[in-house]
Amino acid sequence: MSKLAHPGRGRRVHGIAGGITPAANKAASLRSRIMPCPLAPLYTLPLTQYKSVPLTPAVQAGDYVQKYQRLTTSANPDAAHVHAPTSGRIAAIRNCLIADRVETLAPCIELVPDGADTALGCSPVPDFRKLPTSELFQRIIDAGICGMGGAGFPVAQKLRLAQSADCQLLIINAVECEPFISADHALLRERAADVLLGAEIVQTVCRAARCVIALKRDMHAAISATRSALAHSTVEMLLVDSKYPAGAERQLIEAVTGMQLPAGSLPLEAGILMLNAGTTYACGQAVVTGSPCISRITTLTGSALTTPKNFEALIGTPVTFLLELCGVKQHDHTATVLGGSLLGVELASLAVPSTQTTNCLIAATSADLPQSEPELACIRCGYCADVCPVRLLPQQLHAFARNHAHAQLQDYGLTECIECGACDYVCPSHIPLVQYFRAGKQELRDATRHFEQAESWRTRFQQHQYRLKREKESARERRRPESQPTSAPVSRHSPAFSREQAQNEIAAAVARSKARQQARTNRLLASVPKSSGDPEDSGGVA
Amino acid sequence: MFEFLSLLFSAALVNNVVLVQFLGISALFAYTHKLELAIELAWLGGCLLLVSSILNMVLFRYALTPLHLQVLQLPCFLAVGSLLTAGLLQLGRHRFAVSIRRQGLEFYVLSGNSAIVGFALLSTDSQLTTGNLIIQSFGAALGFAAILMLFAALRQRLDTADVPTAFRGAPIHLLSAGIVSMCLLGFAGIV
Amino acid sequence: MYPLIDTALIRLLLWAFLLLALLGLGVTAMRYWRRKLADQHSLVDRINALLPQTQCGACGFEGCLPYARAIANGQAINQCPPGGDGTIIRLGNLLNELPRTLNPAHGVVVEPRVAFIREDECIGCTKCIRACPVDAILGGPKLMHTVIARECTGCDLCVEPCPVDCIEMRPLGPDHSPRWVLPNSGSGTRTSLEVTR
Numbered sequence: 001m002s003k004l005a006h007p008g009r010g011r012r013v014h015g016i017a018g019g020i021t022p023a024a025n026k027a028a029s030l031r032s033r034i035m036p037c038p039l040a041p042l043y044t045l046p047l048t049q050y051k052s053v054p055l056t057p058a059v060q061a062g063d064y065v066q067k068y069q070r071l072t073t074s075a076n077p078d079a080a081h082v083h084a085p086t087s088g089r090i091a092a093i094r095n096c097l098i099a100d101r102v103e104t105l106a107p108c109i110e111l112v113p114d115g116a117d118t119a120l121g122c123s124p125v126p127d128f129r130k131l132p133t134s135e136l137f138q139r140i141i142d143a144g145i146c147g148m149g150g151a152g153f154p155v156a157q158k159l160r161l162a163q164s165a166d167c168q169l170l171i172i173n174a175v176e177c178e179p180f181i182s183a184d185h186a187l188l189r190e191r192a193a194d195v196l197l198g199a200e201i202v203q204t205v206c207r208a209a210r211c212v213i214a215l216k217r218d219m220h221a222a223i224s225a226t227r228s229a230l231a232h233s234t235v236e237m238l239l240v241d242s243k244y245p246a247g248a249e250r251q252l253i254e255a256v257t258g259m260q261l262p263a264g265s266l267p268l269e270a271g272i273l274m275l276n277a278g279t280t281y282a283c284g285q286a287v288v289t290g291s292p293c294i295s296r297i298t299t300l301t302g303s304a305l306t307t308p309k310n311f312e313a314l315i316g317t318p319v320t321f322l323l324e325l326c327g328v329k330q331h332d333h334t335a336t337v338l339g340g341s342l343l344g345v346e347l348a349s350l351a352v353p354s355t356q357t358t359n360c361l362i363a364a365t366s367a368d369l370p371q372s373e374p375e376l377a378c379i380r381c382g383y384c385a386d387v388c389p390v391r392l393l394p395q396q397l398h399a400f401a402r403n404h405a406h407a408q409l410q411d412y413g414l415t416e417c418i419e420c421g422a423c424d425y426v427c428p429s430h431i432p433l434v435q436y437f438r439a440g441k442q443e444l445r446d447a448t449r450h451f452e453q454a455e456s457w458r459t460r461f462q463q464h465q466y467r468l469k470r471e472k473e474s475a476r477e478r479r480r481p482e483s484q485p486t487s488a489p490v491s492r493h494s495p496a497f498s499r500e501q502a503q504n505e506i507a508a509a510v511a512r513s514k515a516r517q518q519a520r521t522n523r524l525l526a527s528v529p530k531s532s533g534d535p536e537d538s539g540g541v542a
Numbered sequence: 543m544f545e546f547l548s549l550l551f552s553a554a555l556v557n558n559v560v561l562v563q564f565l566g567i568s569a570l571f572a573y574t575h576k577l578e579l580a581i582e583l584a585w586l587g588g589c590l591l592l593v594s595s596i597l598n599m600v601l602f603r604y605a606l607t608p609l610h611l612q613v614l615q616l617p618c619f620l621a622v623g624s625l626l627t628a629g630l631l632q633l634g635r636h637r638f639a640v641s642i643r644r645q646g647l648e649f650y651v652l653s654g655n656s657a658i659v660g661f662a663l664l665s666t667d668s669q670l671t672t673g674n675l676i677i678q679s680f681g682a683a684l685g686f687a688a689i690l691m692l693f694a695a696l697r698q699r700l701d702t703a704d705v706p707t708a709f710r711g712a713p714i715h716l717l718s719a720g721i722v723s724m725c726l727l728g729f730a731g732i733v
Numbered sequence: 734m735y736p737l738i739d740t741a742l743i744r745l746l747l748w749a750f751l752l753l754a755l756l757g758l759g760v761t762a763m764r765y766w767r768r769k770l771a772d773q774h775s776l777v778d779r780i781n782a783l784l785p786q787t788q789c790g791a792c793g794f795e796g797c798l799p800y801a802r803a804i805a806n807g808q809a810i811n812q813c814p815p816g817g818d819g820t821i822i823r824l825g826n827l828l829n830e831l832p833r834t835l836n837p838a839h840g841v842v843v844e845p846r847v848a849f850i851r852e853d854e855c856i857g858c859t860k861c862i863r864a865c866p867v868d869a870i871l872g873g874p875k876l877m878h879t880v881i882a883r884e885c886t887g888c889d890l891c892v893e894p895c896p897v898d899c900i901e902m903r904p905l906g907p908d909h910s911p912r913w914v915l916p917n918s919g920s921g922t923r924t925s926l927e928v929t930r
Contacts, residue, residue: 375916377704399702402915408702438913454786457886460867461788461796467868505875506896509856513897517854546743579829673747 014258016251018387019243020422022342024218026182029301029308034186036312037295037325042091043111043316044353045082046098047072054107055079063090067119068292070144071109080154081144083292085314088113099319099338099345099352108353111316122290128201136287137163137205143286145293145356149173149247149276150343152357155283158275161268162206168271170208171256172199172280174226175216175240175247178340181360183297184277186310188215188222192229195277198284199235206273211235213277214252218242244342245420249274251389263416278359296356300326302363304333313354320350323363335369337362342421376429384423384433390416394423394433401440406447409440417441549674553681556730559591559657560689561723563664566657569686570693571715580694586630588687591658594619594626595679598662603672615666616659623658657686693719777805783823787815788866789888791840796866804828814840815887846887846902848880854899861891861900 047054055072059065065084072082088111096108125131125139141156172195176184188195196213203211215223217239226237240246240255250261253272261270275283282293294315301308306327313322319336337344338352340360346369354361362368384394392413400408414437423433559565566587573583598619606612661682665675696718705714781801792812794800804810810824811833818835825832835842850861850870857875862868869885872878880891892900 396702399699399704403702405702408698432916435913435916439915442913450785451782454782454784456884457786457788457867458781458797460869460884461786461798464866464868465796506856506858509858509875510896513854513856513899517897546746573829576826576829673744676747676751 014255016246016255016389017391018389020387020425022179025179029182029299032309034310039113040317040321043085044096045109045316046106048106057093059090061090061092078156078160080146083294085294086113087116087118097352124289128287139287140283143292145282148278159205162273165268166271167206167208167273170203170211171274172213173274174277175214177244177247178342180301180362181299181340183299183359185219185222187297189225192225194284195281196229196233196235198280201287202283212238214238216242245389248418298358299360303365303368304329304363316353319352332365333363334366335364373430375431383426387422387426398433398436401436414440549677550681553678554685558685558726559682561726565660566655574694574697577694580690584687584690588683591686592679592683594623594658595661597622599675602666619659619662777801780804785816787886787888811836812839817842845905847882847885848891849901849903850878851899852877860894864890864894
């Protein structure tokens with residue numbers, strides 16, 4: 001047995017609360033090996049980062065770039081930079097449609113590959129232990145890795161936080177509990193040693209005392225591969241129940257440590273850092289081969305594909321191109337879902353590129369993704385409360401959200417909801433609970449924002465009142481010596497003098513402004529007859 | 543001791559002032575749309591009921607009856623209720639700032655409330671000793687406060703519940719009050 | 734009919750109880766007096782927290798805090814146009830009053846706006862600076878003024894004093910970030926006073 005049975009720790013796996021066990025639907029995409037991805041005709045590289053300012057492009061349209069070349073600059077030293085996935089020419093830098101949970105327009109670099117795939121030289125490191133920690137960290141920063149589990153938080157920033165916090169435990173999340181996704185499973189099955197190497201590197205960088213890799217019990221191939229790779233590693237393996245959402249951050253921490261994080265606190269405050277297996281692999285590759293992160297494992301699955309597979313897809317590959325690689329049954333293909341079947345979003349347009357967070361694309365048939373049934377009344381069966389992994393009361397929250405009862409939403413802990421959709425899944429009345437919760441959360445956020453703004457206005461008003469009072473007092477102070485006969489010189493602030501002068505000045509200024517306005521009106525009037533021409537030259541003519 | 547408890551219990555639940563004897567129904571519906579408010583008014587109303595019924599009983603037994611002036615009981619009880627309310631209002635003005643903001647108008651309404659006068663009238667026929675009557679008043683006050691608070695909590699849930707359109711608002715409140723009332727009758731076997 | 738209990742013990746207990754109750758009442762009364770000021774403040778604060786804090790004076794008072802004090806002393810709650818129906822409902826909720834419609838004498842509900850100074854027309858008279866209740870206008874005598882848009886409450890108070898009419902109220906740009914909406918469930922009518930929007 002592996003370290004799982006290590007007697008010294010007295011370790012046991014803690015369960016998570018609630019959870020559901022939907023059909024996994026992973027076997028189809030796991031039938032083949034991870035396939036390398038051929039070159040697409042166009043790569044679209046988004047410049048936006050996780051909830052922060054977009055990166056500044058360092059190249060211009062028409063520039064020739066080589067594979068691995070960095071394409072962006074940023075004021076933030078820990079920003080996750082964009083690198084060219086292959087050699088080619090920059091076609092344009094413009095706003096393109098990307099899928100960032102919902103489809104939005106975002107600035108992107110478009111790269112047309114030349115097919116040569118000429119790469120910049122990288123400096124491989126055979127043994128990372130010979131490098132100092134700072135060098136390891138720098139290599140991870142330079143690789144431009146984002147969290148591949150879902151949120152896409154820049155890994156460098158996460159590690160920087162972990163270094164300043166007292167990080168005790170590093171958890172590698174390979175649980176991948178959502179149906180259809182098999183990217184981490186495939187990755188561990190074929191490259192377990194590399195993932196564990198990456199885990200050790202990250203552990204070194206964040207100085208964690210322990211490192212645990214968590215897998216789901218039913219990932220048999222991945223478990224055996226990991227187990228054999230564990231022989232050469234200090235990483236421990238832990239198997240969690242095959243439940244959804246065992247792979248959610250807080251739920252996995254609860255399963256591994258038995259500790260529930262307090263509401264609103266970050267895992268790092270408890271000394272825990274969690275990274276996705278794909279992210280860990282990318283970190284390992286960044287250090288060992290010296291190459292930046294330009295690809296990730298993406299699962300392509302769904303009944304509308306003839307050969308579902310896992311691809312090592314280059315970042316920026318168009319979704320249509322990836323789907324074509326697996327052979328789309330055009331007449332069956334009804335919808336494309338980005339992400340797993342529970343948390344994924346349906347793509348309205350297939351023109352979007354794959355990114356570092358694109359773990360799965362489901363080309364669904366109408367059987368995979370049936371029409372949602374009409375919402376019925378809540379019958380108070382309580383199934384939703386049974387499956388809620390955060391131990392909330394979805395049924396109550398639903399009622400409160402529908403009635404905009406903000407105080408109660410807050411009291412019943414809506415902000416703790418992880419929107420996993422387990423309640424949706426079990427609801428016999430087909431109530432779209434998560435949608436209610438998202439709307440409710442938004443209302444709460446709006447209310448908080450309004451309240452904060454009102455608070456700042458209130459403070460400013462108080463300060464204003466205070467200032468007026470102070471000014472009045474100081475004016476009184478100043479006037480007092482004047483009343484005494486000893487003060488000889490006439491004050492500059494003599495009311496008669498200053499008021500008269502001020503009035504004159506104001507009158508003059510009003511006249512000037514009126515004249516200016518008049519001049520402008522004239523100018524506009526003058527430009528009217530030729531307004532059909534270029535609007536810019538109307539100013540120049542006048 | 544058992545007698546003491548059973549008296550208290552029967553006054554609070556089995557013979558609940560509001561939902562079994564139907565005194566003070568107006569308070570039940572007027573002041574329970576918000577739990578916070580209902581809690582304030584429940585305690586105020588409860589205190590008022592306790593003190594007024596004790597005073598009324600003393601007045602009736604030791605002043606009106608010896609003087610054979612029982613016919614004056616109603617005006618007397620009304621006067622006691624109003625005076626007490628005014629006094630309590632002064633006392634609680636700052637503690638219960640929210641509920642009695644506007645010159646305590648609503649609270650005066652509560653003073654004319656049938657719970658206080660009605661309970662006093664009912665206890666004139668009572669053959670309990672003075673001490674037991676005080677216990678009974680205490681139980682009645684407890685029952686009054688408890689029902690007000692419980693009903694406010696119930697209404698808070700009803701407000702967010704998926705009630706059929708025809709039943710929304712007052713109808714569903716009356717229906718629930720009726721059901722709670724029947725539940726209270728269920729306690730009759732205990733005493 | 735209740736059994737008659739009339740033992741000396743019970744009577745003793747009763748009187749002791751009554752005495753204790755009176756004592757408790759006395760002590761509580763003392764505490765009420767002590768907390769009088771603090772509680773009066775807390776009501777004003779709670780009312781003030783529900784007001785939108787635009788400090789526009791449309792209610793007829795100098796700002797939101799003075800209006801909150803007036804409400805605590807019995808002023809009508811439907812005098813706040815920037816708050817609109819939401820504020821009236823919340824106030825009614827706090828103060829146990831039925832929500833009323835906004836008093837039209839105090840204005841109408843308008844969408845949130847910010848002041849904007851057409852800077853090339855500004856003559857630098859500082860009149861708007863003095864009018865601004867939250868000091869959100871920046872500038873000096875004979876120098877151009879500008880509005881700190883983030884701090885502007887959209888109260889309108891600076892528009893009137895401007896001698897050259899170079900201040901205009903501009904609506905806040907619509908929020909383009911994606912928004913979640915409640916599903917249409919058909920049972921939308923609300924019976925609760927807890928409605929906050």
